[in-house]
Structures are given as structure tokens and as C-alpha cells.
Amino acid sequence: KQEVTQIPAALSVPEGENLVLNCSFTDSAIYNLQWFRQDPGKGLTSLLLIQSSQREQTSGRLNASLDKSSGRSTLYIAASQPGDSATYLCAELSYNTDKLIFGTGTRLQVFP
């Protein structure tokens, strides 16, 4: 059974810090990996998608990397802001299926 794990489960940092969120997966046939943001009581907003053939993707202050050999992805957030406070979820899509397998998320709080 494919599993996705996210560490840490929760993170609280002061504004301005650079931070890294970790995601590990067991699927050796990964097709792509997506990072999402979820605000309380809201749906999921797609942040970045990395194809299995890619090593990283960047959008503004966000950078996501993918290492298939080690089964890991990281989301790097530069110069964090209070508005970044949310739950961040990673999800992998396998070549063998069309369903996303999600981690349980990292709950981030950035305080002023």
C-alpha cells in the first residue's frame, strides 16, 4: 500500500524565517507530486506540481524539490509571512492509477 508521510505535523515560526516542509512517499512508480495549501474550513489550493522527470519547481517564494530515489519531496518557503499560515499537504500520483495519495499535512503558523 502506498503511503505518504509529512513531517513535522505542526510548525510555528516567527515572521521572516525560511522554512522547509518534508514529504516522503513509498511509491516507486510516482508520476507526479503536488503540494497544496488548505486554509481552515476551506478547500485545497494547488501550489506546485513536479513531474517525475523534474527535480524542482518554483513559484514566487515557494520552491519544491523531488528526489525519486530517496522517496522525498521538500517545500521551501522563503521569508515566511503571517499570511502563509495554513496547512500544507503533499500528494503523489502514481503511474498505475489516477488517484492522489495524500499525506496528513503540516500545520504552519507564522507569527508577527
Place this chain on the structure above:
Amino acid sequence: GAGVSQTPSNKVTEKGKYVELRCDPISGHTALYWYRQSLGQGPEFLIYFQGTGAADDSGLPNDRFFAVRPEGSVSTLKIQRTERGDSAVYLCASSPTSGSVSYNEQFFGPGTRLTVL
């Protein structure tokens, strides 16, 4: 519309009742997915449609759950004889045809929060 929409946003029902949850995908997206998210957990897959047909329904927990997409656009998730354990946020997502430049990126709606009393 610009994004995936879901109605209702909240649904409160009594144990044993029947409920329908609606999803309107992004225009032109042929693939549609239903997920369920319990408190503090990541979403879990329920069912996937490619066009009008259910291509994978392996995530439906039991035969009380059923989904349709009769015209290949709007989808309805139907739950019969609801139980308290069905309480969760039901999320819908859509994506362009497999093999497009969007590489199966899934775009999610705001969800329907179902509470079974």
C-alpha cells in the same frame, strides 16, 4: 465558471437520511474525482470519472455510497442511510484529459461539510 464549485457548502442531516452532494467541474475538464477528508487527516480517494463513466470506484467505503456523472460534466455523490461516521468534508476535483500539458494536475473545489447527527 473559473473553478470547481460544490453545493451545498454545508449539509446537516439526521442518521438514516439520504443526501446528495453536487460538484460542477472546470469547464472542459474530462476527469472528475471525489475525495473525503476527516478532521486532521489528508483527503482520501473515493471515485474517479473519465467522461461519464466511473473509471475507478475502489475508494467508495460501501454500497451506501454511489456517484453519477450522466452528461460528463456535473457529478452527484449520493449517500444512502447516512451514519455518524460519514461526517466529513467531501471534496471534488477535476483535471484536463490525461496526457495534456497540465499533466493530470487536479484542481479542487471548496468542499461540502457533511454532518450526520
